[in-house]
Amino acid sequence: MTRRKSCDHCPGSHSGERPCLASATVGPRSWLLIEHPGPWPERIEQLAEPAPVAAAVRAALAAGVRPQLIRRTGRRRGTPPCQVYAAYSVGEQVWMEARELDDPAELASLDLRALAAGRSPGLGPRTAEPVLLVCTHGRRNACCARLGAPLARDLAARFAPLVWETTHVGGDRYAANLVCLPRGLYYGDLGKEEAAAASAAYLRGEVLLERYRGRAGLPEPVQAAEHFVRAHSGILGIDAVTVESLTGTSPYEAVVSAQGVRYRVVLEDAVQAPGCGSECQENLGTYIVSDLTLLNEAALV
Structure with a gap:
């Protein structure tokens, strides 16, 4: 039996000296990305405004979906409209849906429990482009x-x-x-x-x-x-x-x-x-x- 370093390929912690292998977050299998330019609170569940986005974040967490706020670099537009993605990332049959919402209140119509189970939440068409x-x-x-x-x-x-x-x-x-x-x-x-x-x-x-x-x-x-x-x-x-x-x-x-x-x-x-x-x-x-x-x-x- 031969022991070797944990990862010769993967330095970490800003120094290039520590391994970062096997450190991807374990929980997320499904994702809800919502465009929101900020300011972002310290924790996403603390978001209060805009109210429809905050409600969608709470609903996603309750359903077992990983919510992420997203924004473009540089000059950022406000919302609405806002870009939204829903994704499922486990196994070979991964997929992602994408749609730009004119009104963030439309987030309330998404079936987030379906998304948590790997099914379409009804957001929109599948997209082949990654994020x-x-x-x-x-x-x-x-x-x-x-x-x-x-x-x-x-x-x-x-x-x-x-x-x-x-x-x-x-x-x-x-x-x-x-x-x-x-x-x-x-x-x-x-x-x-x-x-x-x-x-x-x-x-x-x-x-x-x-x-x-x-x-x-x-x-x-x-x-x-x-x-x-x-x-x-x-x-x-x-x-x-x-x-x-x-x-x-x-x-x-x-x-x-x-x-x-x-x-x-x-x-x-x-x-x-x-x-x-x-x-x-x-x-x-x-x-x-x-x-x-x-x-x-x-x-x-």
Whole structure:
């Protein structure tokens, strides 16, 4: 059994020294994005105005849908009208709907419980264009504004109109953070070139392992097992690697399929030191791989 570093490809916490693998937020499987230029409160559930948007945020949270406020970089329009997206990000059958609402009161007609279950909420037509979200939520964490805002401007210059600024996405210590929807891929500790490379990879249907945090909606050990197999095999297609099973509680044992090749992965919990100060205390856990074996073959690691 050979032990190795948790992630040679994935530095984090603004320094390039700490791993960020398996740190995508676990809860979200469905998303509601609502254009609102701000100001944004510290926590999205504290939003009071405009009232229809605040009500939609509360209804989404109650239904088990992840709400995000979004806005364009630079000059921002008020609402109405407002751009709205609904997305489901788990499994291979991911999708996203999009529509511009003339009146935010129309948000009340959305079936958010259907969205939480992976069905259309009745927003509008499906869209093939992805959305690239950059967290710039300075009231939640200063690093997100300081590092996220210039990155959002740079990405918007390269990939407009796909790019939006957004509220807290989880993992402040990994700012600047990028979330790629509808598939829910998370990247962290990004500079401009890393963000551009991650976005370009997403648009061609691939994962860029450098600064890859994982896929939202999956348990962290599942994200870690996927990451280790990708790093070992070099297989980068978004849907090309699947965790078939996960058992145990540190050490965990996973069976992972990568383009028809199956691996046994044994991984363990680890804890890393706090990163950038008192505001960045989230996501201190990480994982190390203690064994990665091609099933029915000799150990490869």
